[in-house]
Amino acid sequence: MTGPVADPGRDETAGRDGAVDRDETARPGGAADRGEAAGRDGSADRREAAGHRYQVRSRQERFRGRVFSVVTDEVEMPGGRVASRDYVRHVGAVAVVALDDQGRVVLIRQYRHPLRRDLWELPAGLADVAGEAPPASALRELAEEADLQAARLDLLVDVHTSPGYSDEMIRIFLARDLSEVPPEARHERRDEEAELEVARVDLDKAVAMVLAGEITNVACVSGVLAAARARDQGWAPLRPADAPLP
Numbered sequence: 001m002t003g004p005v006a007d008p009g010r011d012e013t014a015g016r017d018g019a020v021d022r023d024e025t026a027r028p029g030g031a032a033d034r035g036e037a038a039g040r041d042g043s044a045d046r047r048e049a050a051g052h053r054y055q056v057r058s059r060q061e062r063f064r065g066r067v068f069s070v071v072t073d074e075v076e077m078p079g080g081r082v083a084s085r086d087y088v089r090h091v092g093a094v095a096v097v098a099l100d101d102q103g104r105v106v107l108i109r110q111y112r113h114p115l116r117r118d119l120w121e122l123p124a125g126l127a128d129v130a131g132e133a134p135p136a137s138a139l140r141e142l143a144e145e146a147d148l149q150a151a152r153l154d155l156l157v158d159v160h161t162s163p164g165y166s167d168e169m170i171r172i173f174l175a176r177d178l179s180e181v182p183p184e185a186r187h188e189r190r191d192e193e194a195e196l197e198v199a200r201v202d203l204d205k206a207v208a209m210v211l212a213g214e215i216t217n218v219a220c221v222s223g224v225l226a227a228a229r230a231r232d233q234g235w236a237p238l239r240p241a242d243a244p245l246p
Contacts, residue, residue, distance in 0.1 A: 052078050067091060067126060068168075090168035094138040095124035095219040097156055097227045098148055098175040105206050105224060106146050106178075107215075109197035118197075120209065121217045122224075123148075124170070135241040138173040143181050146198050150175035155239040157226040158246050161218050172223040173241060174230070203228055 055076045063070040068090045077083050098106040109118050125141040127134060135153055142148050156174040160167075201209070206224045209215045215224065230237045 052076075057082060062086075067128075068166075086165070088166040088168065090166055092127040092168065093124060093170045093219075094127055094134050094141060095122040095170055095172045095223055096138050096142045096150075096175050097122060097172065097223040098142055098146060098150065098178055099203065099227065100178050100200060102200075103203050103231075104200040105203050105227065106148065107199050107201050107206065107220070108145055109199070111195065119217050120215045120220060122172070122220045124219055127171075133242065134171045134245075135173065138171070138175070138241075142175055143186075145196060147181045147186050148175075149179050149181055151177035151179070153241045154235075155241050155243045156230065157222055159218060159222045169245075170219045170222075171245070172219060172226065174227060174238060203231065 053076070057074045057076060059074075060072045061069055062072060068088050070086065070088055073085045073087070074082050075085050096106075100106070106123065107120050108123055109120055111118050123142045123145040125137065125144070127137050129137065129140075132140070138153065139150060142150060152175070154174045154176075156172045159170045159172060161170060162168065203224070206215065207228050210221050210224055215221055
């Protein structure tokens with residue numbers, strides 16, 4: 001989604017029925033990929049059956065950057081009122097709970113500028129490579145940030161990080177049967193990634209870190225807790241890596 005800052009007054013073209021053209025197909029993990037139009041879980045159908053669709057009448061793009069854009073939608077509310085809703089449209093992301101043969105999870109410690117401090121996180125990154133499926137993105141990020149390969153990949157959990165103001169979703173995978181990336185094939189890390197700290201932590205200790213407030217990154221919290229729960233259930237809750245997006 002590389003592009004210049006948009007004209008704050010830009011108003012996206014509305015369809016003949018007044019609904020905005022969202023151009024979701026250009027955005028990895030966007031509504032078209034996630035099945036929102038038909039409502040994979042039936043949510044859209046239930047809203048229509050209840051008599052209201054929350055139709056978007058128009059959209060203004062306030063900002064466009066490489067990772068996200070900020071828009072204002074005019075949305076039809078129950079009773080006929082039209083309300084403005086500001087939110088972030090995000091390219092989406094993937095994260096990996098990499099678990100070794102000793103039951104240790106691979107954590108990275110990385111500087112996050114908005115918080116002005118380092119956080120414990122999972123190997124993770126943006127779903128910003130055109131045509132790259134989420135499992136491939138996850139394996140790529142695992143190699144780039146932790147110098148690891150995985151012979152087995154399962155889907156662990158999907159997370160909408162902050163649906164009150166963003167459509168960002170992170171798809172979190174469980175990677176097992178780990179091996180090292182050969183030194184000559186390793187990714188050259190730059191910027192904040194140049195100082196990544198990589199550690200292996202017993203999964204139960206990582207759970208304790210979550211509960212003690214030592215891990216606060218939402219993908220890491222979700223992935224660690226989900227992995228511990230799935231392990232305790234014999235990995236039965238795992239989904240195929242290519243399971244449909246919610």
